[in-house]
Amino acid sequence: MATAELPSGANAPGAPPAIVRPRHDSTAAWPLIDRLGYWLCWVTGIGLCVIAAAIVLFMLVEGISALRLNLFVESPAASLHQSQSGGFLDPLIGTFIVTTIGILIAAPAGVAIAAWLSEYGRPSWLARAVESSIEMIAGVPSIVLAIFGLIIFSRSIFGFLSQQASDGSVTGESFLVAGIVMSLLALPLVVGATREALAQLPGRLREASYALGKTRATTIRSVLLPAIRPGIASGVVLGIGRIVGDTAIIVILLGATLKNEPVGNVPLLGTLRGTGSTLTSYVYNNSPAGEGNAPQKAYAAAFVLLMIVLALNALVTRLSRGLSLGTTDWTAKL
Amino acid sequence: MNDLDPRIPEPQVPEPGTTRESAPPPVRRIVVERQPHVAAPTPRGNGAADGPALLSGAATARRSVARRPLAQVRERMRAEALWLAYGQNWVVRNVSLPVRQGEVLALIGASGSGKTTLLRSLNRLTEITAGAARSGQITLDGREIYDMEVNELRRRVSMVFQQPNPFPMSIFDNVAYAIAEQRSRGRRRRTAELELAVEDALRRAGLYDEVAGDLERPALKLSGGQQQRLCIARALAAGPEVLLLDEPCSALDPISTATIEELIIGLRESVAIVIVTHNLQQAQRVADHVAFMHLGELIEYGPAEQVFDHPRQPRTRDYISGAFG
Numbered sequence: 091m092a093t094a095e096l097p098s099g100a101n102a103p104g105a106p107p108a109i110v111r112p113r114h115d116s117t118a119a120w121p122l123i124d125r126l127g128y129w130l131c132w133v134t135g136i137g138l139c140v141i142a143a144a145i146v147l148f149m150l151v152e153g154i155s156a157l158r159l160n161l162f163v164e165s166p167a168a169s170l171h172q173s174q175s176g177g178f179l180d181p182l183i184g185t186f187i188v189t190t191i192g193i194l195i196a197a198p199a200g201v202a203i204a205a206w207l208s209e210y211g212r213p214s215w216l217a218r219a220v221e222s223s224i225e226m227i228a229g230v231p232s233i234v235l236a237i238f239g240l241i242i243f244s245r246s247i248f249g250f251l252s253q254q255a256s257d258g259s260v261t262g263e264s265f266l267v268a269g270i271v272m273s274l275l276a277l278p279l280v281v282g283a284t285r286e287a288l289a290q291l292p293g294r295l296r297e298a299s300y301a302l303g304k305t306r307a308t309t310i311r312s313v314l315l316p317a318i319r320p321g322i323a324s325g326v327v328l329g330i331g332r333i334v335g336d337t338a339i340i341v342i343l344l345g346a347t348l349k350n351e352p353v354g355n356v357p358l359l360g361t362l363r364g365t366g367s368t369l370t371s372y373v374y375n376n377s378p379a380g381e382g383n384a385p386q387k388a389y390a391a392a393f394v395l396l397m398i399v400l401a402l403n404a405l406v407t408r409l410s411r412g413l414s415l416g417t418t419d420w421t422a423k424l
Numbered sequence: 425m426n427d428l429d430p431r432i433p434e435p436q437v438p439e440p441g442t443t444r445e446s447a448p449p450p451v452r453r454i455v456v457e458r459q460p461h462v463a464a465p466t467p468r469g470n471g472a473a474d475g476p477a478l479l480s481g482a483a484t485a486r487r488s489v490a491r492r493p494l495a496q497v498r499e500r501m502r503a504e505a506l507w508l509a510y511g512q513n514w515v516v517r518n519v520s521l522p523v524r525q526g527e528v529l530a531l532i533g534a535s536g537s538g539k540t541t542l543l544r545s546l547n548r549l550t551e552i553t554a555g556a557a558r559s560g561q562i563t564l565d566g567r568e569i570y571d572m573e574v575n576e577l578r579r580r581v582s583m584v585f586q587q588p589n590p591f592p593m594s595i596f597d598n599v600a601y602a603i604a605e606q607r608s609r610g611r612r613r614r615t616a617e618l619e620l621a622v623e624d625a626l627r628r629a630g631l632y633d634e635v636a637g638d639l640e641r642p643a644l645k646l647s648g649g650q651q652q653r654l655c656i657a658r659a660l661a662a663g664p665e666v667l668l669l670d671e672p673c674s675a676l677d678p679i680s681t682a683t684i685e686e687l688i689i690g691l692r693e694s695v696a697i698v699i700v701t702h703n704l705q706q707a708q709r710v711a712d713h714v715a716f717m718h719l720g721e722l723i724e725y726g727p728a729e730q731v732f733d734h735p736r737q738p739r740t741r742d743y744i745s746g747a748f749g
Contacts, residue, residue: 294589303579
């Protein structure tokens with residue numbers, strides 16, 4: 091009814107004014123030092139793009155020319171000739187197994203640690219200790235983790251995880267061992283992503299749940315964690331990327347053998363306890379630096395590896411965009 | 425109720441009529457409050473009651489022009505000599521106050537007067553703020569709330585916040601989550617019983633007709649006013665006996681505000697309602713009793729008409745007239 095009282099035509103649309111947008115300010119007026127810095131930023135940025143493009147292009151050219159469909163379905167074979175050395179089926183499977191084991195451990199553990207740190211964090215000295223431990227693990231080179239893993243898992247009590255010789259000595263090399271140690275690589279990434287996502291949740295969400303008489307645990311399980319699912323997923327995918335790309339742990343704790351070699355007769359468990367290789371160790375072995383010396387296949391495998399990691403990165407980007415633009419958007423509505 | 429009564433005049437027994445500033449405000453206010461407290465059982469037989477009830481009877485009569493007064497008014501909660509602190513600052517000082525079912529209590533006062541803190545202390549939500557401290561008593565049905573299990577207390581004394589804060593789930597799950605012993609996850613767990621309870625809560629909050637078509641819609645897709653009513657529905661679904669509202673309309677447009685005010689008035693029969701508001705007109709529209717706070721102290725408490733039309737305290741008068749002018 092308020093609108094009815096308006097004099098008719100008072101708001102009649104006339105010709106719209108021309109849209110004037112401010113022009114980008116020119117750098118000409120800047121001091122020299124600012125202009126230099128500004129251009130340096132440009133140059134480094136563009137340089138980085140060039141390098142990234144070069145990596146992809148180079149691997150694309152080298153990889154695709156060597157890439158054959160049969161590489162994906164043939165097991166590697168020992169041969170001096172590239173044409174007879176088989177494909178990388180075993181390393182592909184190996185990558186899959188190690189990643190699965192690693193992330194199956196790291197994801198729940200990481201989310202639990204992050205939830206505890208963010209939502210409880212008591213006693214504070216323990217929280218600080220946990221925080222520093224995670225930072226430390228995140229900073230340890232994977233080769234150090236690998237050696238550490240070897241020391242631990244070649245003890246006879248851990249014989250069930252790998253192979254035990256008749257004299258009681260334990261190899262400490264298996265998919266299980268490699269996967270367990272790999273989980274340490276992924277853990278800090280999962281913890282970090284989860285904590286960050288939890289920190290972004292507004293406090294009023296927690297208050298709302300507490301005000302309904304829900305416990306902290308219920309709030310975490312039913313409200314907070316579902317709300318940050320995209321954030322957790324990003325952390326998990328980052329962790330997967332980290333595991334997929336690691337070589338040192340594979341070489342030391344998986345044996346980096348030509349083929350996946352099961353132990354005993356139990357089908358799945360035998361493989362898990364046995365040695366094998368992944369794409370990274372395959373690339374290493376077939377590169378001119380390795381024993382296989384089949385560079386074409388190394389390029390092909392490297393290309394596949396790169397594609398996997400790029401796909402994972404794209405997934406992370408999508409997921410984190412989902413966090414800020416999707417239905418869990420906190421800021422737009424209200 | 426009778427076992428509560430002896431405690432009320434206990435602090436001091438000042439003369440009800442005098443309203444000079446020298447006397448400590450909380451005590452005088454308790455006396456004012458005593459009238460309906462005594463009268464509460466009688467109005468059922470229609471209240472041409474004894475002496476002290478006269479004033480409140482007159483007040484409710486005038487009020488009834490606007491809306492129906494409720495026959496059954498009974499005390500549910502009471503703050504007694506309540507002091508609340510954050511860190512070293514006492515933000516609520518020696519407040520004593522009843523919360524009654526069947527009426528709406530409005531807490532008014534300037535920013536920083538301690539209204540919200542007082543409100544949050546009623547379901548111990550102050551506890552989640554580090555450094556919060558308390559002295560004095562808060563009771564629910566005569567029982568000290570600090571002796572109760574905190575989550576049980578919060579189910580009985582529920583709260584709606586200034587900012588609508590629905591969970592990032594569907595409308596249905598938002599309400600279902602609040603219902604005790606129900607897991608909120610997923611459609612699979614939906615039982616007919618749960619659906620009825622959710623529908624009931626949405627109806628009480630006046631939201632059902634607007635969202636009935638699609639309860640699976642994300643709650644965050646609703647408008648601000650709808651979100652706030654969803655929050656009220658959620659709070660009601662928990663089956664509370666006391667509903668605390670912290671400036672529930674401050675983020676909303678006038679139409680949503682009017683809807684929620686009607687809702688509040690309608691709800692006061694089944695739950696005791698305490699509302700914090702900066703909006704004096706709103707307090708006048710919805711409140712049966714008003715408590716005016718200033719710098720942590722309770723300056724005046726009384727029936728809404730009395731506080732707004734004949735404030736006894738100069739500071740109340742200043743605040744009310746200042747805000748109006």
